[in-house]
Structures are given as C-alpha cells and as structure tokens.
Amino acid sequence: MPAKPTIKNTIIREYLKKFPDAPYSSLSRKILKENIKSFKDVENIRGMIRSITGSNGNSVVKDKSQNQCHRKSSYDLPQSYENDFTPYEIKQSRTLILSDLHFPYQDNKAITAALDYGKLKKVDCILINGDLIDFANISRHEKDWRHRNITHEFEAVKSFLKSLRLHFPKTKIVYKLGNHDERWEKFLYSKAPEIFDMPEFQLEIILKLGELKIDIVKDKRPILLGKLTVLHGHELMGMGGVNPARATFTKTMEDTLVGHYHRTSSHSEPTMNNRLINVHSQGCLCELHPMFMPINKWNLGFSYVELNIKTGEYYLDSKKVVNNKVY
Numbered sequence: 001m002p003a004k005p006t007i008k009n010t011i012i013r014e015y016l017k018k019f020p021d022a023p024y025s026s027l028s029r030k031i032l033k034e035n036i037k038s039f040k041d042v043e044n045i046r047g048m049i050r051s052i053t054g055s056n057g058n059s060v061v062k063d064k065s066q067n068q069c070h071r072k073s074s075y076d077l078p079q080s081y082e083n084d085f086t087p088y089e090i091k092q093s094r095t096l097i098l099s100d101l102h103f104p105y106q107d108n109k110a111i112t113a114a115l116d117y118g119k120l121k122k123v124d125c126i127l128i129n130g131d132l133i134d135f136a137n138i139s140r141h142e143k144d145w146r147h148r149n150i151t152h153e154f155e156a157v158k159s160f161l162k163s164l165r166l167h168f169p170k171t172k173i174v175y176k177l178g179n180h181d182e183r184w185e186k187f188l189y190s191k192a193p194e195i196f197d198m199p200e201f202q203l204e205i206i207l208k209l210g211e212l213k214i215d216i217v218k219d220k221r222p223i224l225l226g227k228l229t230v231l232h233g234h235e236l237m238g239m240g241g242v243n244p245a246r247a248t249f250t251k252t253m254e255d256t257l258v259g260h261y262h263r264t265s266s267h268s269e270p271t272m273n274n275r276l277i278n279v280h281s282q283g284c285l286c287e288l289h290p291m292f293m294p295i296n297k298w299n300l301g302f303s304y305v306e307l308n309i310k311t312g313e314y315y316l317d318s319k320k321v322v323n324n325k326v327y
Helices: 007-018 024-034 042-053 108-120 150-167 183-191 244-252
Strands: 094-098 125-129 172-176 214-217 223-225 228-231 256-258 265-270 276-281 301-307 314-322
Touching: 007 024, 007 042, 024 042, 094 108, 108 150, 108 301, 108 314, 150 172, 228 244, 244 256, 244 265, 244 276, 276 314
Parallel strands: 094 125, 125 172, 172 214, 228 256, 256 276
Antiparallel strands: 094 301, 223 228, 265 276, 301 314
C-alpha cells in the first residue's frame, strides 16, 4: 500500500503543477517564501523536488551538477548562497556554435548561412553562446531610437527558437546567457525586486525553453566540450584589445572559445611542457554597423566543433560569413 503523501509533498506537487518549467532553485525560493512555516530552507525543498520528480525532473537546467549529493556538515554552518560554477558539459560529437545574434538586430542572411552549414554537417548540438537578445530598451548604455519594445524582442526570439527546434527536431540545443541576456534579470532586480525571482518572470519561462527542450546555462558558468572551454566572453571583463583571442589566453591559459567581441581571431602558445594552448574568438550574427558604434572591426561568423567523446580531443573550425557565403 503506497505511503500517504505528507503535507510538504502535497505543497510541492501543487507548485510543480502550477510552474512545470520553473528552475528548481527559483521554485524552491518561491515555495519557502510563501510557506515559511512548513519548510526550513531552500536546499531542503530542492531535495524534495528532486525526489518527487526523479533524477531528470522537469527543470530546464539539466546539467548533472545540480543533482550531486553533498555531505551535510557536522559543524552547524549557516546556509551558503555560494554560486554553482560547475561547468556545463556538452558530450555531443558535432556542435554548431552561434554567438551574438542580438535580436531584433540580427543578420538573417548570416544566421541562415550558419544554420545551413549546421545541417550540412549534421550537427547533433547547437550552442547559442550568449547575447541572443539585445534588450536595448533596458540598457544602461546609450539608447538606440530605432529599438523595439521588449515584447517585440521576446516575440522575435520565441519565433526564432520555435523555428530552430522545428528544423533541428532531434538536436540538443543549449542557450548560454551573455551580458545582454543578463540585462533582463538585472533590470527586474533593480526596478522590481519584489518579483524578479518569481518563476513567471524568468527568462526561460517567458521563452518557453522547457516546451522546446532547450537547456539554459546561467551565472557566467563555463561550458566544456571535452578539452575546450566555451565562454561568452563577458565573464573575463575587458574589451579584448587588438586580438581578443590573445587577451582571452592571458586570462584563461586554457583552450578556450569566446564570442562577445564580434571578431574572429586566434592565438596559439606552447607551455613549458610543450602543450599547445589554442584560443579562438568568433564573429557575430548581428548587424555590423549599429548606431552606437558604426565604425568597428566586427565580422560575421560562427564556429563548428567536432569532439572525440572518449578522449576529449576536439577539432574547431572558426568560420566567417562574407557576402552570405561561408569561408
């Protein structure tokens, strides 16, 4: 005879029904805030959510690091709010990497060329490496009078992601947040702190990433493709200098790929033990002459990575798009 559900389980199940696509962390905070007498802390709630949903659960963020068990401290330490910087791992063998689309200022022809290339290579993973949305309207920087409202930006991105899933129905899709994507949460935090962490206002809920089976990577966490580390680029601070790849090398000292700088560049350097470190930055997929900086050194581009899943060795091909052709 099955065990009778507890009051705590009943509460959590009701929230899971109401917010099926909410990330576990956000949902746990909401449950604790609204049921403070029934639960003692966020981690207790998250553990119960995992138990109820199973190891895979309904969380949009599907990296296994959130399911790791941690030994409870015997020293009565207070609850920690430490960020989880565990890398998100991609283990597919052929990955198309798109960066800096900046909807609604995207370059549709360049995006089409990149996706056509992905189909040609039969990719089994697409990584959107930051700055999918521009959020010009809520930027603290100089405003572009041509900008569209936020609703228009959300609708444009939802349409794109829906089409992406339609054309790549079985392909793993991962969306890593860049500095422009993070503007949304920062805007809510500064303008409406009372609601910024509510599931209804989370970016992944608004974009319906759960329905589209798209994973989201937040909090500036790195992504690993075998021995290659992928960052958006804003995690390192700075503007990239003359050679963004060289600037990235000095900060990571690891094989790394970044977007963010809207420029294709590369830098290789051996270590004392003759291990060759290769660093790359890739071009963007947005307009090249925005009003705030019409004269620049940007170029259109994307990257393709083939991964040996067993050894972690990889082959990276950084592509440029010139006159709608891939080089």
